[in-house]
Amino acid sequence: MSRARRSGTGGKVSLADVAACANVSLATASRVMSGATYPVAAATRERVLQAATDLSYAPNLIARALVRRMTNTIGVVIGDITDSYFAEIARGVEDQAYRRDFLTIICNTDRSPAVENAYFRLLLDHHAAGIIIAGGAFPQAPENEAFRELAKEASRSATRLVMLTDRDVEAPVISVDDRMVTMDLTRYLIGLGHRRIAYVEGLTGLSTSLRRGEGFARAMTEAGLDASLRYPGGFGIEPGRAAAALMLRNELPDAVIAASDEAAFGVLTTLQQGGVEIPRQVSVAGIDDNRHAQLFNLTTMRLPTYDLGAMAAKWVIGDEPGAPDSRVTLPCRVIPRGTTSWISTADRKGALRAG
Amino acid sequence: MSRARRSGTGGKVSLADVAACANVSLATASRVMSGATYPVAAATRERVLQAATDLSYAPNLIARALVRRMTNTIGVVIGDITDSYFAEIARGVEDQAYRRDFLTIICNTDRSPAVENAYFRLLLDHHAAGIIIAGGAFPQAPENEAFRELAKEASRSATRLVMLTDRDVEAPVISVDDRMVTMDLTRYLIGLGHRRIAYVEGLTGLSTSLRRGEGFARAMTEAGLDASLRYPGGFGIEPGRAAAALMLRNELPDAVIAASDEAAFGVLTTLQQGGVEIPRQVSVAGIDDNRHAQLFNLTTMRLPTYDLGAMAAKWVIGDEPGAPDSRVTLPCRVIPRGTTSWISTADRKGALRAG
DNA sequence: TTGTACGCGTTATCAG
DNA sequence: CTGATAACGCGTACAA
16 A cells, blocks of 8 residues: 555555556566566466556666675776776676676776775675676785685675686686786797897786796796896886886887886887887887777787676676686787887897897 | 574674674664764674674675665766776776775766666666766767656656766756867967868767867857868777878868867877878867877867766765756866977968968 | 664565 | 565664
8 A cells, every 4th residue: 555655656666566566476576577487377477577567667676686695796806997908807897797787896996905905895795796806916915815815705605706817816717828928029029130128017016017027037038138128117108108218328229028008108109209210229019909009000919808807707697607716818919010120230239249 | 593503604794693792782783883873872882893893794785775775886877988088087986986985887888878778777776876977968869768767767766866968857967068178179279370270070979079069160160260171080099090091182281170089199190100290280189188198299178087077976975966957067178289389381371271 | 872673675485 | 376474684763
């Protein structure tokens, strides 16, 4: 009765209204509306459906979530959505989520382990169906302990967890081989005849940066080259600029690899402003292959960012979750463009000296 | 008792556990945990708090949402998160949301009115605390009817609605004056001595594009100049490229304004590849001032994208919502950089002819 | 100041 | 195949 009164107002119509309107029990109405494959007579089902559309019924997702102990949301924890690397990942997640009527929650940490943990906690409390952690690890961070604790809590609950980079927790990880990324890229440049190759590091302390640095070093030493030409860096434009400014003060390298496209842009433009011709004098390469790499005609390593997010989302909302110890590694490849070229014989002298 | 048994397992601890542990009623426990300003004796409050931390209690946000008829989430409906324009908006929202423990749900529509409505519906059913619609309007879209219906439903419910561009619905709107944006920019270029100015349009059918086009036309005609040099466009890089390719086949304009930075990048690089010197021969300007504009040294209109999102979020989760008919307009301004300059007297001839 | 009891809108478990 | 009814975990009148 109170229901009947409410139906006239702006109050939402509930399943009870539908049931009443269709002359069936709440249970029956639920069975047809909740999409379950439960045996209901075709006739009554039709009646319920009709009543639902008549009353323009929309299920209360929250009530449903309470009893199912699970919302139709999936959280993606990233560094910063304005960074195209993370934006692509988020897009991959969202595309999959949308297909199954899941909502995508975005959590910017600005690479703060504390914020990361705070969001982890919040998502758990929100009973997200899945949590995708895309930020890299800081092996030294004191917050790692709490992070692992949170991961354990997740494994006890029903929310599925996926890591997009190895975080040393019991959760499936989908990632790229960061060491291989720089190794392949470095080898590519060496194959082009470059000997004196500089490397602009990624963000300090991040395990991803560490591994990329290792890859560079390994490729150089295995070719008998000096791997010590390194510049402190980061993933943004500014670190690239700073490194390039330093390069301009000394003997130029044959080539420079930056740990990200953005940093490479910084290197590229600063070098050019300094009067250096790219790639005639110096070759430049980045990592990511983001949307603007093409604009700068930048040689780079293509990272499957979108696929990382998409696959993680599938594991999280799909029928087959990734096993807690499963790790899949997605392939990357060099995208040769105009900022790299064979080293000219005229400039080879310096290179030979360095080698 | 069943509770006591569960406490040992991985099952979550509930408020009842806390209450029992603190020897108080469920109500009392609720009153201290829910943060309400309800009179509770300091001693008992302390006991409850202690019990909560002892049991590492975390409130079930879904249960809370059910009774409050409101989740701690805010949905932001955008075109595409990999577009830095929308990413900045989303970041503005998220920053505010995080401060108050709200979760930010991101919804990519790819500018499809149908998808936009689908997300609108989903967010409503999810009982989002607020919904921010950032995509532009397609005045001709048949889905607009349903959109308005959804907006009405929102106004009847408790979820707050904010538009980031005028959508002709009963909801507060925070936006920029798109007409003024292009007018100011065009006037700036005219002030630099340019006469033959080309305009690369925004995405067809979008009201934002329409208004920007109007602004360009008005500024030109009020200066007694020909406003007919327009190129079909869009907000991406490719449309810019295509327009520039066309320009290269005919008499070059003095300057070109693109409806977005990305399009301007396309114009800029294509023109340069075509042997045109920027800005000596042609000045180029964009709209947005995104992160890469500085890299290209692009003159542009700075749009307060981040602030748009941040202010919308405040209206949505803050103490004072925007009135349904309130419209605030955030200021924009020209950022002069290196892709525009005074027109050289040598090139002035053509300009005079056109004027 | 504290406790009791009910309601939020669904789903799931039993009987019929 | 259908219908009562008990959870789900929390907030809040109302009563004490």
